Amino acid sequence: MAEAQNIPVGSTTAGQIAVAAESTVATRMSAPPSFDVADFPVPHGREEEWRFTPLERLRGLHDGTAAATGDGLKVDVQAPEGVTVETVGRDDARLGKAGTPVDRVAAQAYSAFEKAGVITVPKETVLTEPIRIAVHGEGGTAFAHQVIELGAFAEAVVVIDHTGDAVLAANVDYILGDGAKLTVVSVQDWDDKAVHVAQHNALVGRDASFKSVVVTFGGDVVRLHPRVQYAGTGGEAELFGLYFTDAGQHQEHRLLVDHNTPHCKSNVVYKGALQGEGAHAVWIGDVLIEAKAEGTDTYEMNRNLVLTDGARVDSVPNLEIETGEIVGAGHASATGRFDDEQLFYLMARGIPAEEARRLVVRGFFAELVQQIGLDDIEERLLEKIDEELEASV
């Protein structure tokens, strides 16, 4: 797909590289980060961080009217031996160490949760089986906090599955000790009515590697905010995302990689397919290279494939560089569409229409899926993509 070609009606592809003395990523937020919901005004929808989000569909998560309903959400954790799984109170010192809520819903989640989950992989423990967290909504409203901490040189894969129906606001902290390796796969496979707003904070230790794979298929509104900061030099972060936005769905992924430490790497690749009337995908990719972060190497990319009329993409990469002493920095965003001429071409070679669409979409995602590097996840994703396509035709 050529850069910024074939942009369908109703999509915007904007991008900028700013060289600033002061961070515009920070200044264009309506309030500074805080754990207290009272520090954020109730958004009205025109704020930079809310302008793409349908506030009226957030079921009150943004204005204080959403109230937790006792048993609306079931969380089941399966962890291999050697891993500590705890449920702790609000005063536990390990909570909130990886990052601070940056918007009102994240602060609401932090202000309202009652119990938090803490999963700890001790130092030098290398897991051969993934930790699995099944989050199943049973129609309730919930505020949640989850911490996953890896000690120095520990290695783990965590798979978080979100299913069912829920209104959920959450913060998830990933803390990686020096030299640790963490892969987190977060699958949003919600029912059609679910609302899920979450901030993911990763704090990547010295020489540690963090890989985040965010997969969003379901929900009425899903708005995720994966953020990365580095606690030491030599850290690496890979943020992969895959979304399939159907008619009427709003799926928003806002990323921030804050290169606050020298000699760290980041690579962001998000790809989405959209189909149906009112399908809306939003991708905001903020990368900040602070003045002290010499030797930074970063790249971010967003690709969208629009399969039908009536879908809308807003894709905004934003790279902000405060030092010239870097290895590399780049970004790209492109939105293409699978159009009637492509369909005709494939059908003229004997390929039925449905199979033609499947071929194109699988092909579009294949490269990204291969980068995930986990066989059973790859297989599941491809199956899920096929399901999405079949459900739609």
Added chain:
Amino acid sequence: MATLEIRDLHVTVEADNATKEILKGVDLTVKQGETHAIMGPNGSGKSTLAYSLAGHPKYTITGGTVLLDGEDVLEMSVDERARAGLFLAMQYPVEVPGVSVSNFLRTSATAIRGEAPKLRTWVKEVKEAMQRLNMDPSFAERNVNEGFSGGEKKRHEILQLELLKPKVAILDETDSGLDVDALRVVSEGVNRVRETGEVGTLLITHYTRILRYIKPDFVHVFSAGRIVESGGAELADKLENEGYEAYTKGGVSA
């Protein structure tokens, strides 16, 4: 023996909120093993004929019949026509993002043949066909038509022709935009398929140049939406010397 019969074909297209008739009664029979060249000036409707036969949704058939071995082609969807044995090598093949050539070819061959080709023999078959067309093996890993040069696109079309082995091949200005070397390679590919005697070829072209490489059995002059003169290969020589002027002035409105 496979036969494509076009009878009194009328086709319209919607343009600028008006319906315009492009084909005004085309009659043509193409039999297996025969090569028909359709020549005509720009805007005479040659490409419309090609795309209408393949079933492009832009064109509306308002009259006439098209039969392939007695089967009603006009009732078939685009993919059904391809599976029935019609092949259109396009003048402007489109890019298909995310789909590699090798994946595309295999999916297509599976659809046309009705079963997936055996992987071992298939890989060999594709490799050899690509070699004959002077195509680098790395070509198979690129996305369909993405970033292809004009010559690469046409070779890729002929590669499909060789692999899919249709009953009737329609080549829509396959020669346009090719330099002499590429034209020769592409023509050799077409000739290999013709030499099997299994395919009827409808060669649509604006220029006589390609006919030096691909010798037609019949030449038809197309003007203002219909065939205005038919003859043997010698008709091409006449067009080479005299151009289309005689047809665009006199014959058209008559």
